[in-house]
Amino acid sequence: MISLGGGLPSSAYFPFDNVSVGVPGDNLFSEKDIHEYAQKVTIGMHDMKEGKSAYDLSVALNYGQGSGSPQMVRWVTEHTEIVHNPPYQDWAAVMTVGSTSAFEMCLRSFCNRGDYFIADEYAFCSAIEAGRGLGIEAVGIHMDSEGMIPSHLDEVLSKWDEKERKAPKPFLIYLVPTGQNPTGSTQGTQRRQEIYAIAQKHDLIIIEDEPYYFLQMDKYVQGGSQSNGSSVTPGSHDEFLKSLTPSYLSMDIEGRVIRLDSFSKVIAPGSRCGWLTTSSKICERLMRHNEVTVQAPSGFSQAILFKLLDEHWGHGKYLDWLVHIRKEYSTRRNIMLEACEKYIPREVATWTPPAAGMFLWFKIDSEKHPAYGKKTPREIEHEIFEAVVDQKTLLAKGSWFFAGPEGTDPGVYLRATFAAAEESAMVEGIRRFANALRVTFGLPAQA
Amino acid sequence: MISLGGGLPSSAYFPFDNVSVGVPGDNLFSEKDIHEYAQKVTIGMHDMKEGKSAYDLSVALNYGQGSGSPQMVRWVTEHTEIVHNPPYQDWAAVMTVGSTSAFEMCLRSFCNRGDYFIADEYAFCSAIEAGRGLGIEAVGIHMDSEGMIPSHLDEVLSKWDEKERKAPKPFLIYLVPTGQNPTGSTQGTQRRQEIYAIAQKHDLIIIEDEPYYFLQMDKYVQGGSQSNGSSVTPGSHDEFLKSLTPSYLSMDIEGRVIRLDSFSKVIAPGSRCGWLTTSSKICERLMRHNEVTVQAPSGFSQAILFKLLDEHWGHGKYLDWLVHIRKEYSTRRNIMLEACEKYIPREVATWTPPAAGMFLWFKIDSEKHPAYGKKTPREIEHEIFEAVVDQKTLLAKGSWFFAGPEGTDPGVYLRATFAAAEESAMVEGIRRFANALRVTFGLPAQA
Structure with missing residues (x-):
């Protein structure tokens, strides 16, 4: 021919x-x-x-195919089978240019302008902003240390008044179940089962965005000396995989989960390459979406990743790499948590040791602030943020991630990451943050 | 800090x-x-x-910036200044993941569902399909050998009836001015000036999508023996640049042009990297669009392109490469045109030698078909397409690119490309196409 x-x-x-x-x-x-x-x-x-x-x-x-290169699709499909083994037959994978783009594709494909989607009350800001660009607002659900609270999700959906909200009941739920950004919370197995049951009850599509899935760490023991990197190394690949909290995809008996995977946190963000796993019918639609937009990830990225993942490493050695990365992040987390225990005044700031990811979330007790009642929580948050900057340190404001209605005043939170700074700088950064809190709240300087 | x-x-x-x-x-x-x-x-x-x-x-x-890497933005800005020198001050460039994505971003940013945009009557099918996915239909304007006919454009806009069309008058016009896909037509300087004047009259935004801009060729002399690659090599970079038809961007005194450039046809499609040039205000909006969708082109692509284009070649040697590519495509075009002159029965198929790009567009005289009047033009087109396939050769159907209202019957056209097949296969492919025409139209076999 x-x-x-x-x-x-x-x-x-x-x-x-x-x-x-x-x-x-x-x-x-x-x-x-x-x-x-x-x-x-x-x-x-x-x-x-x-x-x-x-x-x-x-x-x-x-030029390639809208699904991404068949070589990479084959590899991510095998990997997904090894890690998640979805409990139905006709699932498929399609390559994406990263999970932010993949989530936005889903919003565009499933929702109309004026619709709402469900998210955690504090959620990844690019997801919220992607929605705003499309006229699709998030409905924030209350959270605890394991993320979204199932009873509140059920309540919001059960009480949804289409006339009052001028929008149909939301059916798309956006979750980062593991090491959530910004709160660092990880949903346990039971929490996931409860949310899946509510998704069945209200016929929801669950988008699980899991860039931090493999950054699941050992349990942190307070006061332990863990910063020497003595994280437990699993004895086998099987043991490693079994130590991971099951994904929504692995419990999806009804094809209502769209899982977003990304190489950004475990290989390199600049690869701009990830994949999406869901029922083959939805995959086919998203592949068509790719065809008239991004087409496929960069061929340089796909070829280099394939060479590394398939021909150099294979699945087993890639798992070894993930075990390594997870251990590195565990060590970093432990260093930051030990610095927090040493420096942060607990009477004004509390935190939950994260079980995964790269974020530590500080809840600030604004009632202890000298100007409480006169200043709004946002004003107090800004004052702390500025005091931290005065100490030549940067943290992220919690309000940047607030998914509730604009104008409502959230509590006061700050987010720190243990992803990137040098280890000594992390400890010094936490010390400075603690100083800024003492200054802002009128506490005595640390001895 | x-x-x-x-x-x-x-x-x-x-x-x-x-x-x-x-x-x-x-x-x-x-x-x-x-x-x-x-x-x-x-x-x-x-x-x-x-x-x-x-x-x-x-x-x-x-992670990078929504504009793309500052290094690449600097390079494409310099390149754009050298080639187009836009006649106003506050223009800027933003990196894209290719022009299909860039065009779709523009549609999303400027139009609402139910709107129309203006295109050539036969236009790049991914652009048409991108619009359909957004509920934005194309209005096809009649074409001649230089592409869009200005008087018809003016007429369609002047007579636009918002009530009858249930849509506001279109203000976005999509053009591939050089080596247009699928017709291979190239707008001359005067044609561009006329269309720009109509854009001023009706306050249009012009999207010029120019993947084939540097594939502008020497004039084809019929019956000449040009297949030996004896295309004229310009004596200097300046001579080469002066030989190119001026872009819309170069004549844009009012900031109404959005130019899409791509490395796909001159470096490699798999780079998934291009850029967009327009007023800095529009650039800023599209950069924000990038931030919540694709973010930026692949870092592997950007680093490799930067290394090649800036540090290995520099602007001058990149122009040398473009001169080389242009010459290669000229030779390929000449080989195909000479095969056409030798084989194609001119009583049923005619063509205009393309001045740029990679496409040759055959107009088929369906009135000569034995079943003319009984079969629709689309049925005749399909019959030819199938006859070509019977000869183990593939051409593209013209109707795949038709931007007019669905259901209306366009004329009969077929598109061939001289981009990829081996040179001997190109000649053989044209010979087979000619055979298929003879069979379909009941003409005697060639001696």
């Missing part, structure tokens, strides 16, 4: 011959080891024709 | 040390030369800190 049909350029006109990437040697995962013992993997222009690889630049760098 | 604010992962957790790319040596642009004389450029994790480069993996692979 001679094709004069499609408008694909010839790969003879791509100004590249190959792409080589320095990737980690066997279990040599520290930054120093990656640099010193990097192994080179190479993607040639015609590796497929030459029988060298299942993927090459001539394909990766040309 | 210690930041515990943003949720950026540490680059210590990216499982990469460096990315190396084999790129063309000095003016060694053929596929064989690229392979044999590839030069290696390397992007390290911390090249910026080490003073080795203006960009590195620690930045490119982390």
Whole structure:
């Protein structure tokens, strides 16, 4: 067959011959080891024709399919089966350019302007903003240390008055069940089962956005000395997988879950590559959406990820990498929590040790503030934020993540991350935050 | 300042040390030369800190800005100034994940469901489909060999009846002025000036989507022997740039043009990277759009393109590459046109030699078909398409690109591309297409 049909350029006109990437040697995962013992993997222009690889630049760098490259779709499908094993037959995966885009695609595909979707009362701000851009507001549900409270979710839905709200009852629920941004909360198995049951009762579609799923950590023991990185290393891949809280996808017997996975937190955000898993019918629609918008993730990203994940590592060694990353974040969390125990005045600020992710959420008791009653919670929050900046430190304001009605005054919260700062800077940052709290609340300086 | 604010992962957790790319040596642009004389450029994790480069993996692979990487924005801005030099001050550029996505962003940002946008009567099908997904239909304007006919555009807008159409008068016009897909037509300078004047009269925003802009070719001389690649090589970069038909952006004295550029046809489609140039006010809005959707192009793509375009080539050598690509496509076009002159029965099929791009558009005289009057034009088109497939060759149906009202019957057209098939296969493909026409129209076989 001679094709004069499609408008694909010839790969003879791509100004590249190959792409080589320095990737980690066997279990040599520290930054120093990656640099010193990097192994080179190479993607040639015609590796497929030459029988060298299942993927090459001539394909990766040309136009592809709306599903993403079949090679990557195959890999993420296998990975999803290993980790989640969805309990129904006709599920499928489609590649995305990241979960923010994937969530926005879902909003566009399921909702109309004026609709509402359900979210945690404090939620990922880009998700809230994506909705606002589409005229779709979030309805924030109250949270506790395990995230969304099922009884409040049921109450809001049961009492929904379409006339009063001028909108149909919401049927889309957005969750970050593990290491939620910004609160750091993780829903336990029972919490997930309760929410799934409410989704069945009210016929909801659950979007589970899980960038931090593999950053599930050991339980933090207060006062323990855990900052030396002595996190428990699982004895086997199976033990590691069993230690993870089951996903909504793994309990989805009715095809009502859309799971968003991302390489951003476990490989690199700049890959702009993730995937979405749900029933094949919904996948097909979202693939069509890709075709007239982003088309597919970058071919450079897909080829490099495939080379690393499939041909260099395989599924087992990728799990080893995840165990490594999880351990690193556990150590960072422990360092920050120990600094909090040492410095933060508990009479004005409290926190729950996060079981996953990269965020620590401080609840501030604004009633202890000298100007309580005269200043609004938002004003007190701003005063603390500014006092922290005066100490040359940055935290995120809780109100930036508030998903409740605009204008209503949330409680006072601040979010810190243990993701990026050097370890000594993290401790110093918490010390400065504590100082700022003492100044703002008129407490004596720490001895 | 210690930041515990943003949720950026540490680059210590990216499982990469460096990315190396084999790129063309000095003016060694053929596929064989690229392979044999590839030069290696390397992007390290911390090249910026080490003073080795203006960009590195620690930045490119982390979260970036909605505008795209400042390094790439700087490069495309310089390139745009060199090539188009927009005649007003406050223009700006923002990176996109390709022009299909960029156009869809514009539709979403400017139009409401139920609106119309203006397009050529035969237009890029993904643009039409992107609109349909949003409930925004195209209004197709008649075309001649130079694309959109200004008088018909003016007539449609002047006679627009908001009540009858149940929609406001369209103000967004979508054009592929150079090597248009599917018709291969290129608007001359005067045509562009006339359309710009109508845009001023009716206060239109012009979206010029120009993936084929640099694939402008020498004039084709019928019966000449040009398939030996003897296209004129310009004597200087300046001569090359002057040989290009001026863009709408270059004549935009009122900030009403949004130009979409793409690396897909001149570097590689799989880069999923392009940019958009317009007034800084519109750019700011589209950057916000990026922030809650795609965020930015892949960091692998941006880093590799920056390394190639800025640090390996610079602007001049990139123009050399464009001259090379243009020459390659000229040669391919000439080969296909000479095959057409040799084989195609002109009594039933006619074509205009394209001045740019990668498409050749055949107008079929359906009145010559034995079943004319009994079969609709679409049925005749389908019969030809199937006859071509019987000859083990593929062309694209014209009706796939029809932007007129659904159900109306367009004329009969077929599109061939000279982009990808081997040169001998192109000639054979045209010969088979000619055979299929002879069979369908009951003409005697060629001697």
